[in-house]
Amino acid sequence: MPEPLLHADGLSRSFGAVRAVDEVSFTLREGGSLGIVGGSGSGKTTTARIVVGLERADAGEIRIRGRARPARVRGRAQRLARAREVQMVFQDPLLSLDPRTGVERVLRETLRLHFPDRDPGPRIRELLDQVGLGTRAADALPRELSGGQRQRVALARALAVEPAVLVLDEAVAALDVSVQAQILNLLADIRRRTTIGYLFITHDLGVVRCVTDEILVMRHGRVVEAGATDQVLTAPEHPYTRLLLESVPRPGWKPDRIATARRELSSSQTSPLRRHE
Numbered sequence: 001m002p003e004p005l006l007h008a009d010g011l012s013r014s015f016g017a018v019r020a021v022d023e024v025s026f027t028l029r030e031g032g033s034l035g036i037v038g039g040s041g042s043g044k045t046t047t048a049r050i051v052v053g054l055e056r057a058d059a060g061e062i063r064i065r066g067r068a069r070p071a072r073v074r075g076r077a078q079r080l081a082r083a084r085e086v087q088m089v090f091q092d093p094l095l096s097l098d099p100r101t102g103v104e105r106v107l108r109e110t111l112r113l114h115f116p117d118r119d120p121g122p123r124i125r126e127l128l129d130q131v132g133l134g135t136r137a138a139d140a141l142p143r144e145l146s147g148g149q150r151q152r153v154a155l156a157r158a159l160a161v162e163p164a165v166l167v168l169d170e171a172v173a174a175l176d177v178s179v180q181a182q183i184l185n186l187l188a189d190i191r192r193r194t195t196i197g198y199l200f201i202t203h204d205l206g207v208v209r210c211v212t213d214e215i216l217v218m219r220h221g222r223v224v225e226a227g228a229t230d231q232v233l234t235a236p237e238h239p240y241t242r243l244l245l246e247s248v249p250r251p252g253w254k255p256d257r258i259a260t261a262r263r264e265l266s267s268s269q270t271s272p273l274r275r276h277e
């Protein structure tokens, strides 16, 4: 058996008395897409931040293609090598893009840093093309672009590094539904053409259904259910997963039905469910 692309083993992280992540383990295979879902405060983002290296784990380890990802890196070469293992795309690209730097320059600088011996020109064109940004966008500043275009820039910058794993933290949550669909299609297309693995952090089960083949359901820092996306979404075993599914607004729901579902879900974040946990 080849080593999985990413293996997380027993990750834990507490903030004071809050166990934000509690013994979380999962595997992402080469070319795979794993969704981490759960309500607010379930520990999804902290898990993602540990994978990326933005947060340290109190316990547990991350392996990329069998090699332990060091908790600390020393020097530029190690920092760049680590960045090539995992890249992250955030919900709001305005916060992660420099407001004074145009699209082409962002990509040029990233490529120069990681691949100083290569001519960046052809690769920049390839990346813009890959994420569906025309040459007109190449000179634009982030604020001159739409939300969807900015997310494409953030994606192009992450892909420029040729990472093994791309972590997407609520990466389409701020976009309206049609733009969301375009970005999700784009991500599916990139996955078909590369060996990249996705780790999708989202509270949106519709997104998970579209772009992941496996999911992990988190609640209070723990994994309550894991398995093939189709299986978990069509025949959820854990009551919390069922609750999450029941709280997804459906066409035709009146506002009070949506409000009730949201209330039920948010009270379940603080009070334990009665059944098997």
Ligand SMILES: Nc1ncnc2c1ncn2[C@@H]1O[C@H](COP(=O)(O)OP(=O)(O)OP(=O)(O)O)[C@@H](O)[C@H]1O
Residues within 6 Å of the ligand: 015, 018, 019, 020, 038, 039, 040, 041, 042, 043, 044, 045, 046, 047, 203
């Ligand atoms: N830096 C921090 N300091 C203190 N507590 C934190 C910190 N980061 C996260 N937490 C706590 O850890 C728990 C898990 O938070 P986390 O952001 O990982 O959850 P989440 O599932 O991503 O939620 P959301 O969808 O609301 O972002 C929460 O109770 C949160 O308040």
